[in-house]
Amino acid sequence: MESYRVGDIEIIPVTDGEAPPVDPDWPFPDVPASRWQDHGYALDEHGQHRSNFGSMVLRTPNATVLVDTGLGPHAPARFGTPPAELPRSLARAGIAPDEITDVFLTHLHYDHIGWALTEDGNAPFFPRARYLASKTDWDFWKDCDDPDRTEHVASFNSRFAPLLSHGVLELIDGESRVTNAVHTLPTPGHTPGHLSLLLESDGVRGVVTGDVFHSAAQFAEPEWSHRADVDPAAARDTRKLLLERLIPGMVIASGHLLHGSNIGTVAIVNGRKYWQGFDG
Numbered sequence: 599m600e601s602y603r604v605g606d607i608e609i610i611p612v613t614d615g616e617a618p619p620v621d622p623d624w625p626f627p628d629v630p631a632s633r634w635q636d637h638g639y640a641l642d643e644h645g646q647h648r649s650n651f652g653s654m655v656l657r658t659p660n661a662t663v664l665v666d667t668g669l670g671p672h673a674p675a676r677f678g679t680p681p682a683e684l685p686r687s688l689a690r691a692g693i694a695p696d697e698i699t700d701v702f703l704t705h706l707h708y709d710h711i712g713w714a715l716t717e718d719g720n721a722p723f724f725p726r727a728r729y730l731a732s733k734t735d736w737d738f739w740k741d742c743d744d745p746d747r748t749e750h751v752a753s754f755n756s757r758f759a760p761l762l763s764h765g766v767l768e769l770i771d772g773e774s775r776v777t778n779a780v781h782t783l784p785t786p787g788h789t790p791g792h793l794s795l796l797l798e799s800d801g802v803r804g805v806v807t808g809d810v811f812h813s814a815a816q817f818a819e820p821e822w823s824h825r826a827d828v829d830p831a832a833a834r835d836t837r838k839l840l841l842e843r844l845i846p847g848m849v850i851a852s853g854h855l856l857h858g859s860n861i862g863t864v865a866i867v868n869g870r871k872y873w874q875g876f877d878g
C-alpha cells in the first residue's frame with residue numbers, strides 16, 4: 599500500500615476514480631494554449647487535462663481522518679456513469695468505513711461530498727465518524743441561488759445537508775483543531791470557506807491543499823484559475839500565500855492530481871516552484 603509519513607501521521611491516498619480527460623481550456627478558460635507548452639508535464643500524452651477524485655486518509659495514533667469523499671454514486675449527467683471507486687479504494691488500502699473517526703471536507707463541491715451519505719442517502723456512509731465542514735461554505739450553499747451553480751446546490755441539498763439531522767455534522771471556521779497534529783488553514787477563493795489542513799508531528803510539517811490546486815502547472819503558475827473557483831482573485835492570492843509556505847521537501851497532498859502522483863513536494867528551478875510528485 600502506498601503511504602507517506604509526516605512524523606507520526608501516515609497519509610494514504612485513495613481515489614473515487616477520474617473524470618473524463620478534457621482539453622485544458624475547459625478547466626482553465628483564461629489560459630491560452632501556447633502557455634501550456636512549458637507545462638506539458640501537467641497534461642497527459644494527448645495534451646489533455648486529467649482530474650482525479652482524490653481523497654486522503656490521515657492516520658494518527660488516535661484518529662483516522664478521511665479528507666474529502668469524492669464524486670460519489672450520484673454524479674451530474676455529464677460525467678456519465680460515475681466511477682464510484684472510493685469504497686473499493688479504501689478496501690484495497692485495508693480501511694473499513696467504520697474505522698474512519700473523522701470525515702473532513704475541504705469544501706462542499708459535489709465532487710468532494712459524494713460519499714458523505716450511503717448510496718440510498720439514508721445514513722452517513724462512515725457510520726462512526728464525526729463530519730467536519732466549513733460553516734462559511736455551508737451558509738454559502740444553503741443560500742445559493744446562482745443559476746450557474748445549480749448542480750452543486752442540488753448535490754449539497756441531497757447528498758450533504760441531511761448529515762445535520764443525523765447529528766454527526768460539526769461546522770467549523772477559521773483555524774480549528776481536527777486532531778492534536780492536524781489543524782485547518784483557511785484558504786478561501788475556490789469557495790468562500792475553503793479549508794486546507796496543516797499537519798505537524800515530530801517537528802515535520804505537511805499540507806493537504808484541497809482545491810487550491812487543480813493542476814500540477816499551478817504550482818509554477820499560481821495566477822491560473824480553475825473555472826470552478828468562486829472568487830478567482832481570492833483563489834490566486836491564496837495560491838500565492840500558500841506557495842510561500844510550501845518549502846522543498848515538505849509533504850504536500852493535492853487530491854485532484856493523478857492518483858499515484860498526488861503526494862509530493864515542491865522543487866525550485868531557476869527561482870520558480872514546480873510540483874514534484876513522489877512517483878519519481
Ligand SMILES: [Zn+2]
Nearest residue numbers: 707788809826
Ligand atoms: Zn472544488
